[in-house]
Amino acid sequence: MRLSRNLRVQKILSPSSRVFIFAISLFIISLTLFLGRFELTQLAKNLRSHTTSLSYSISYIVSTPSNLINSGIQSILDLKEIYNQLNEYNRNQLTDSTSFQDIVSMKLKIAQYEDLLNLTADQEYDFITSRIIADFSNKFIGTILIKSDETEKLFIDMPAVGSKGILGRVSSLDNNVARVLLLDNINSRLPVIISEDAHQGIMIGQGQNDPIVEYVREYKNIKVGDLVTTSGKGGIFPPYLVVGQVARIKGERIEVELTEDVSQLTHILLLNYKFYQDNE
Amino acid sequence: MINFRKGNLIFYFVLIFIVSSNIVFNSIYFDLTLISCLIIYVLKWSETNWIICILLFVLGIYNDILVSTSFGYASSLFLCFYLIDRVGNYLSIPSNTNIRFTIFSILMLILFFINYFAIYFIYNTSILLFINIMPYMVVILLYYPLNFIISSIQTKYDRVK
Numbered sequence: 001m002r003l004s005r006n007l008r009v010q011k012i013l014s015p016s017s018r019v020f021i022f023a024i025s026l027f028i029i030s031l032t033l034f035l036g037r038f039e040l041t042q043l044a045k046n047l048r049s050h051t052t053s054l055s056y057s058i059s060y061i062v063s064t065p066s067n068l069i070n071s072g073i074q075s076i077l078d079l080k081e082i083y084n085q086l087n088e089y090n091r092n093q094l095t096d097s098t099s100f101q102d103i104v105s106m107k108l109k110i111a112q113y114e115d116l117l118n119l120t121a122d123q124e125y126d127f128i129t130s131r132i133i134a135d136f137s138n139k140f141i142g143t144i145l146i147k148s149d150e151t152e153k154l155f156i157d158m159p160a161v162g163s164k165g166i167l168g169r170v171s172s173l174d175n176n177v178a179r180v181l182l183l184d185n186i187n188s189r190l191p192v193i194i195s196e197d198a199h200q201g202i203m204i205g206q207g208q209n210d211p212i213v214e215y216v217r218e219y220k221n222i223k224v225g226d227l228v229t230t231s232g233k234g235g236i237f238p239p240y241l242v243v244g245q246v247a248r249i250k251g252e253r254i255e256v257e258l259t260e261d262v263s264q265l266t267h268i269l270l271l272n273y274k275f276y277q278d279n280e
Numbered sequence: 281m282i283n284f285r286k287g288n289l290i291f292y293f294v295l296i297f298i299v300s301s302n303i304v305f306n307s308i309y310f311d312l313t314l315i316s317c318l319i320i321y322v323l324k325w326s327e328t329n330w331i332i333c334i335l336l337f338v339l340g341i342y343n344d345i346l347v348s349t350s351f352g353y354a355s356s357l358f359l360c361f362y363l364i365d366r367v368g369n370y371l372s373i374p375s376n377t378n379i380r381f382t383i384f385s386i387l388m389l390i391l392f393f394i395n396y397f398a399i400y401f402i403y404n405t406s407i408l409l410f411i412n413i414m415p416y417m418v419v420i421l422l423y424y425p426l427n428f429i430i431s432s433i434q435t436k437y438d439r440v441k
Contacts, residue, residue, distance in 0.1 A: 023332075027356060030337065038351045058342075066301045066305065070304045136347055
């Protein structure tokens, strides 16, 4: 009896069993971190923000071969894109000159109306250009990593825009690298207005699907093709930044096609918009 | 068998390389975390090596920081696939490639549905089924070719040793 118990104890304490038990313990710790939503704690946020640039540096060195291949392919694609854009530019040159005149006259008219209505002028803000160093946009938790020479001027919740429209906001940053949470990320929420009638709603990211706008009261008045812009509510994003267009309406579900495609960009603009800090 | 001390470090570097390549490759068809899981599952691990468990745990955390997934997601996946391999070995289940492939495919499908329903119920969002199942299918399709490559490298290494 004692002999068999000793054998059992010996089996449990054998090196392979100990490694097996250790692996199970680590697995349980990992599961606890994941299911216990450890990432929501301040410790995890600090850990993530302080180690992002370190992990990026390691990744950059380790993935140098794939980086070289990728940049080669990207250069060829860029050349093709430049050629297409040049053709497009030549075609649009004439129409652009008339559009420019329209924009100037429209701006003058708006300035006159604002003056007549005695409206408070919108807050002015400048921007910082930043380079995209890693793109994780093809996931339902879409983010990008960016690097800037003026990283010290960046702050959390800084709006990020491209040439055509808004992209998202800075969600975490450390000394060298910042992470931008994209609009199609399932954690993204953005107050928007739809169409010239300014129907208010909240745009919610849907991963690889187009984002949807919820909490719209008069959704029946919205049509496919209506422009979606930021409302400025919440104070994170400035008002009237182009977000996209209404692509589909399925009952109360309004789907928005974003105007900006992050996969086509190499640089982004970070708007130095601090509504609350400037109004305190 | 892979042994950390004996110098066969190639697969450790391959794993680190694949996880690091997340900053370069951004494809809807290839999920590098799942490909790492496949490599971990296919490899023949040394039975008495503590470092493997720690390395997989740290690699998972590194992956989570890089890709911005929840802490513990990748490490629990890596350790889960490592443990399944170990359990089979511990219980002396014959290592038939077809049985292992079936177990891997079932696990991948379970993982996909857990992800799908978690997003559906927690975020109230129904992600596109076709696009999101693609990386899982690609990994299942890669099982045999990767298994062949890794097994031949390991057999060659054993013979040299």
